[in-house]
Amino acid sequence: MKKNLVSIAALVATMMPVAGIAENNPALEQKVQQLSRELDDVKLQLNQLKSQNEALAEQQENANSRAVGENDNLHLSGYGEIAYTRPTHQKENAKADLARAVIGVGYRFDDKTRFASEFEIEHAVTSAEDSGEYEVEQFYIDHQLLPSIAIKGGLFLIPTGLLNTSHEPPNYYGTQRNFVETVIIPSTWREGGVGAHGTTDGGLGWDVGFTTGMNIANWEINPEVPRFTTADDLGEGAPFGETHQELSNANAQHFSQYVALNYNGVAGLTVGGSVFTGNMGKFQPQTSDQRATLWELHTRWIQGPLDVSALYAHGSISNTEEVNQLYPGASNLIPASFFGAYLQAAYTVWQHDHYRLVPFARVERLNAADDIKGVVEGEGDDKLPTERVFTWGANFYLHPQVVIKMDYQTFKENNDFNRLNLGLGLAF
C-alpha cells in the first residue's frame, strides 16, 4: 500500500510540469484527474488502515492489562524427574525410575487472595502392589491481609533449609536431592496450619506459623523389613521422615511452631535459618510426652559463574530414654539427636544462549541417630556411624527449566552404595 502511494505520488510529481500541457491535451488531463482521484483513495485507505491498527493495538493493550490478574486467573505448573542409578558394587540394584511427576494448580481469586496446590505421583504407578505414591504436596490459600503482611492457611511447605521450598529439579545440583535435606530435613516437608510471611525492603524475609507436627506414635521401633539396603533407603527410619504427618489424618492434639528468617540484602548472598519445634505426643501411654526440635542454618553465595552453598541442621527428640528402655534389642530405637551438614560448590564453565554446563561437587556428613539414650548394655549401639557422602558431577541445562544430570556418589560407611546417577529434570 505504501509503495503504491509513493509510486503514484512520484508519477504525479513527474507529471506536474506537464499540467499546463494537459490543458491542451484532454486525454492527458483526464488521465491526471484519474490518477489524482486514485491517490486520494489510497490516502483514505491508508488513514483507515492506520486507525484500525491503532484501535486494534489499543484493544490488545486493554485486554492484556485486564488479563493481568483478572481474566487469566487459573494457572498450571509442574515439575518432574527421571533418574537412572547404577550402584558400582550392587549392579543387580540398578534402577530406572520416574521419581516424581508433579502438577501444580493455582487460582487467583483477586489481587489479594490466591490458591496454590501441588499433586505428586512418585514412581509412576500407584497401587497396593506398587511402590508408587500419590500425594498432595501443597494445598493452601495465601491472602494479603495488610499492606505489610500476608497470611496463609492449609497444607504448605515448611520454610526450612535451601531445598525444601525450592525443590524443583533445575534448582539443585545432582540427580538426587542431597541427603542432609532428605534424611535430616525431610524434603519435601509440609504440614497443615497457618502462617504469616513477608519481605522487607532491606532484604529480610520472614515466615512464622503454627502447624501440625511430628507424631511419635508413627515411629516403627522394631521394623520387620531391614533398613538401609540401598542408598535410597537412607531416609527410611529418619526421625522426621518417619513421624511427620503431612495433614493426612494428622493428630492435632498438639501444634508445632516455626520461625524462618532469610536475608538477601546483599546481591548474590542468602543467609538464613529456621527453628521448628513441637510436642510429638506419647509413644506409649505410660511414657512422657516427647518434643521434636529441628534447627538449621544455611547460606548460599552466587557470584557470576560461582555458586557455593552450605547448611547445618540439628534435630532432637526429648524423653527418648524411658521409651527405648522398654524395647531392649529393638533394631530402630528413637534417637535423642541427629544432624547433617553439607558444603557444595558449582561453577558454570560454558554458556551459550540457554545452554549451560555446570560441574559441581558436594560433601555431606549426616547421622540420623547421633545419640541414642536408654540402650540396654549389650543390646545395641548408642549411636549410628556418621555417614559421609561425596557427590561430584554436572548439570547440563538445555533451557533454564530443563536439565540433564550426571554424577557419581561415594559413601564412606556404606560403600556398597557407591553409584552412578543419570537424570532428566524439568519444571514449568
Added chain:
Amino acid sequence: MLRFVVLLMVWCLPSLSVADTVYQKPDDFLHETFGATPPAPQFIWLDTKLQQSLTQILGHAYSQLRIRYWRINGHTVWILDEIGKEFPITAGFVVADDKIAVARVLIYRETRGDEIHIPAFLQQFVGLHLVDNKLEGRVDGITGATLSVNAMKNMAHAALLLNRSIP
C-alpha cells in the same frame, strides 16, 4: 517460643509483602524519571523482525502489536510485563546512553520470589548493555527466585533492544 514469634512479627511489620504488591505505580515511576510533566508516550510497532528478536530474548513473542515508551533528552523509559513463574511482573527501565540507568520492580504478583524488588539486587542492572545484541553485565541470582530473576533480566534485555530500534 510464642512470645518470640509475636515479637518477631511486630518487628517485621514495616515491611512489604508478597503477592500483588504495588511497589510503585507506573505513573509515579514516570514522574520520578521526568519530573512533574512527563512527555507524551510514543509507540514502537513490533514488526516481524522485532518480534523475532524479542522471541529470542523472552522465549515467546511479546503479546502486543506495539509498545509505548517515553523519551526526553536521550533518556527512554520502558514499562514491560513478563511472567516469572505464574503471573506477570511489571517492571520499569530507564535507558540512557544505550545502557540501563534504572531498573525497578513496579508490581509483583507471585507468591514467592519478591526479593527481586530489593534495591541491592536491582542495583546490579545499572550499566547493563548490549554487545552483539546479547546482554552484557553480571546479575547474580537470588535463592528461591530464579524465575523472577530471569524475567527481570529478559525484560532489561528487551528494553535495551527496543531502545536501539526506535528512530
